[in-house]
Amino acid sequence: MTDNALLLLQAAADTTHAYGEFPVIGARAFIWITAEVHLMFAAFVLGVPMFAVVTEAIGIFGGDERYDRLSKEFTRLLLVAYSATAIWGAMLVFGLSTLYPRFWAYLTTIFAPSMWIYAGLFFVESFTLYLYYYGWDRWKKGRAKLGHWTLGILLNVWGTIVMFIANAWLTYMMSPPRDITPTTDPTTIKLWHAIANATWMPINVHRVIANVVFGGAIVGAYASYRFLAARTDEERAHYDWMGYVGNFIAMSALIVLPFAGYWLGREIYQYDQSMGITMMGGFMSWLWVIQAFLIAVLFLTGNYYLWIGMGRIPGAERFRPYTKYLLIVLVLGAIVWGTPHTMIADSKELAAMGGSHHPFLGALGVMSAKNTAVNLMILTTFLSFLLYRRANTRPVVPWARAGTIIQGTMFAVAAGVVLFYGIRGYFVEAIVRIGFSVYQVLAVLSCIVFVTVIDILMARGAQSLGAIRWGRMPPRSQYALFILAVTFTWLMGLMGFARSGIRQYWHVWQVMQDTSKYAATPALGYASKMISLCVLIFLSLVAFVFWLGGLAEKSTFVATGEGEKGARHVGH
Amino acid sequence: MWVTNAKIVGIVLGTLALYTLIANKIPQVQSEVPQALTLGANVTPEQLVAAGEKVFNGIGGCTTCHGLGTRAPNLLTDEKGTGSIGVRCGKREAGKDCKQYLYESLDNPTAYVVSGYQPIMPVMTKQLSPEQVWAVIAYLESQGGTVDVTGDDITKAKQLTPGASPGTPGGGSAGGGSFAGGSTDPKAIIQAAGCLACHKLDGQGQVIAPDLTHVGSRRDAESIRKKILDPASSVTKGYEKLAGIMPKTFGTLMSAAQLEALVQYLAAHK
Numbered sequence: 001m002t003d004n005a006l007l008l009l010q011a012a013a014d015t016t017h018a019y020g021e022f023p024v025i026g027a028r029a030f031i032w033i034t035a036e037v038h039l040m041f042a043a044f045v046l047g048v049p050m051f052a053v054v055t056e057a058i059g060i061f062g063g064d065e066r067y068d069r070l071s072k073e074f075t076r077l078l079l080v081a082y083s084a085t086a087i088w089g090a091m092l093v094f095g096l097s098t099l100y101p102r103f104w105a106y107l108t109t110i111f112a113p114s115m116w117i118y119a120g121l122f123f124v125e126s127f128t129l130y131l132y133y134y135g136w137d138r139w140k141k142g143r144a145k146l147g148h149w150t151l152g153i154l155l156n157v158w159g160t161i162v163m164f165i166a167n168a169w170l171t172y173m174m175s176p177p178r179d180i181t182p183t184t185d186p187t188t189i190k191l192w193h194a195i196a197n198a199t200w201m202p203i204n205v206h207r208v209i210a211n212v213v214f215g216g217a218i219v220g221a222y223a224s225y226r227f228l229a230a231r232t233d234e235e236r237a238h239y240d241w242m243g244y245v246g247n248f249i250a251m252s253a254l255i256v257l258p259f260a261g262y263w264l265g266r267e268i269y270q271y272d273q274s275m276g277i278t279m280m281g282g283f284m285s286w287l288w289v290i291q292a293f294l295i296a297v298l299f300l301t302g303n304y305y306l307w308i309g310m311g312r313i314p315g316a317e318r319f320r321p322y323t324k325y326l327l328i329v330l331v332l333g334a335i336v337w338g339t340p341h342t343m344i345a346d347s348k349e350l351a352a353m354g355g356s357h358h359p360f361l362g363a364l365g366v367m368s369a370k371n372t373a374v375n376l377m378i379l380t381t382f383l384s385f386l387l388y389r390r391a392n393t394r395p396v397v398p399w400a401r402a403g404t405i406i407q408g409t410m411f412a413v414a415a416g417v418v419l420f421y422g423i424r425g426y427f428v429e430a431i432v433r434i435g436f437s438v439y440q441v442l443a444v445l446s447c448i449v450f451v452t453v454i455d456i457l458m459a460r461g462a463q464s465l466g467a468i469r470w471g472r473m474p475p476r477s478q479y480a481l482f483i484l485a486v487t488f489t490w491l492m493g494l495m496g497f498a499r500s501g502i503r504q505y506w507h508v509w510q511v512m513q514d515t516s517k518y519a520a521t522p523a524l525g526y527a528s529k530m531i532s533l534c535v536l537i538f539l540s541l542v543a544f545v546f547w548l549g550g551l552a553e554k555s556t557f558v559a560t561g562e563g564e565k566g567a568r569h570v571g572h
Numbered sequence: 573m574w575v576t577n578a579k580i581v582g583i584v585l586g587t588l589a590l591y592t593l594i595a596n597k598i599p600q601v602q603s604e605v606p607q608a609l610t611l612g613a614n615v616t617p618e619q620l621v622a623a624g625e626k627v628f629n630g631i632g633g634c635t636t637c638h639g640l641g642t643r644a645p646n647l648l649t650d651e652k653g654t655g656s657i658g659v660r661c662g663k664r665e666a667g668k669d670c671k672q673y674l675y676e677s678l679d680n681p682t683a684y685v686v687s688g689y690q691p692i693m694p695v696m697t698k699q700l701s702p703e704q705v706w707a708v709i710a711y712l713e714s715q716g717g718t719v720d721v722t723g724d725d726i727t728k729a730k731q732l733t734p735g736a737s738p739g740t741p742g743g744g745s746a747g748g749g750s751f752a753g754g755s756t757d758p759k760a761i762i763q764a765a766g767c768l769a770c771h772k773l774d775g776q777g778q779v780i781a782p783d784l785t786h787v788g789s790r791r792d793a794e795s796i797r798k799k800i801l802d803p804a805s806s807v808t809k810g811y812e813k814l815a816g817i818m819p820k821t822f823g824t825l826m827s828a829a830q831l832e833a834l835v836q837y838l839a840a841h842k
Contacts, residue, residue: 178804228576283601290595475576479583486587505605514605521603528595532588539584 047215624711
């Protein structure tokens, strides 16, 4: 046995030095707050560059300078946010090493080389950001501009690798490879074996998409604030457009997010059924009802923003009568999705229900009904986007009518497939039913892809019914963007609690037990207070960051003289 | 602008307050750390029931199947018009009172498989300590019946399983041959190990893991032995995603004679 291993085993045996204590709020709350706020900032500084680089590309290849300016304004928000991310990350590391030293020693023994790479990449990432932002005006034309855009891509590459590395540490805590037991000497664990654990890649994919959603939502909130504070119509038009782009990107990525979440859940079940049951049917079962409520708020608020936005689009009047039907589908879907099914109930509650499930609502609480509801909500939201996109145009291609009929048929077929498998799921075994959700997802995704392709082709040379009157939005639409940002952030905190909480009293699932006084996993009430506190700290700091940004430099908005005339849809 | 700022702050705080309020209004369940259960000879029925409820909803894992209405009979609620378990347990088998019936159902679950369900339940006296087993029985009796479990029942059970200590499975002494009562009958071993909770064999059990009905045609005895002792050593094609689910403890639970009996029995399933 090596000296290191011996030292580690001695440290493990010495429980008197396993845990430290933090004054007033306690060790767990300190780690909770620092980890969560760090994660929120990290999501922001990873999500925003993704669409900064996309909007810059639209500006370069589409020849629309507004996108370039928008991209620069996004990037400016990143500079101070990077410092905040690093500060909260340092607090987390210091917290872990002083409050949970035995656990931290265990993790560092396995992951030390990856931690050095992480630190090195963060350094490289920061300097790439500085080059990207401060070189914006110098490398503005021709090949230099393409080089500048490459810097943006590199920024994303470094950031994504950094996130993947950190994800390896936390997913190892959730799903250590099965050959690792409490008696396994950590010095013998191969680094890659620990990194490539069962939930690593699903978490990576889920977080990449979630970061885009989050970045879009925060940028949307920033734009809405600037909209409300704008002094001129042109400025208001600019920030109205920026808020729309932020919301568009957030909602587009949100549509894909449930599929990534489903993959993650499936991997958790396959890694350890008891963990899956704890997550979905055990003490966390109510958490999913809260999650459903939050996502319902997101869908409803996102659609509401779009519907209000149609008020500033000439030609949108013809679609307005349909919004009430879209609203009905969304509300019904949200109600079904939020219906509880399997959860811990005491004997009195069971007796009151007349069984383990409510006689009527129990049928709506099963996955067949929930999958059907959420897929129909996604289809409905996509339809809202489609109507919004088309609002001020009239297609002129000869096959426009046939194209619209094909699009309508695709919607009908997708909804039919979703409903068919939703109903059929009640009559088959669970193992078969699980497979049905794949068909439902494929139907919805296929519809989204093919309908979008047809729509893009149909929009070629389309007759304009008038330019969008950017800036002509009532203030309530901007407050909706704030609700979206708060809800996305809260949802991130809630899902973080779910992912971490299913380990229950284990630091590393079934390998290293939590023997501290905080080993019990708190109920949702306590967790919600912690989440709200973290969200409040994060949003307060973000507001401060934005205010600092405003002090340092004026908005990148430049009056073009075109006013509202030149404004177009994203994607047109 | 101050009015706008105040509105924004109000919306943010109002949204946070709403979510926090909803999360605090729902039932609050904390996930506790499992504690070793120590019940003395003077334990009261109320203490037993309270302890049993925790085991039932927690470490016992009973709610994984009982209460879903599909995998196992309802215990806390009515089961097809026969009432909850406390009401029906004394009527299930002639000559057996409720306490006897429930103990045997936990100690030898195949003895009384309710019609319409598969024999998938593991031997709970191997999973739980005597205190935990009798506390669960008291809790089940309390569901519509009379609790007659006493501290004497625990004391007697401990005397029968001297290796058991609070919080440790009653008869699960490592490799000591007390697994499945020391029986070398493969069917008793399969039952005690709970194999049918995942595998199907001769038309019984679940289809979560590979069907064992013809396992002898695809694995020889050595391969089966290795698989039981080290489940991660090989994975049947098509079940890669389930790798790691099968317990690794059978090598320490069974005696060598039991392991060999089981291996030969399965290898003969061509």
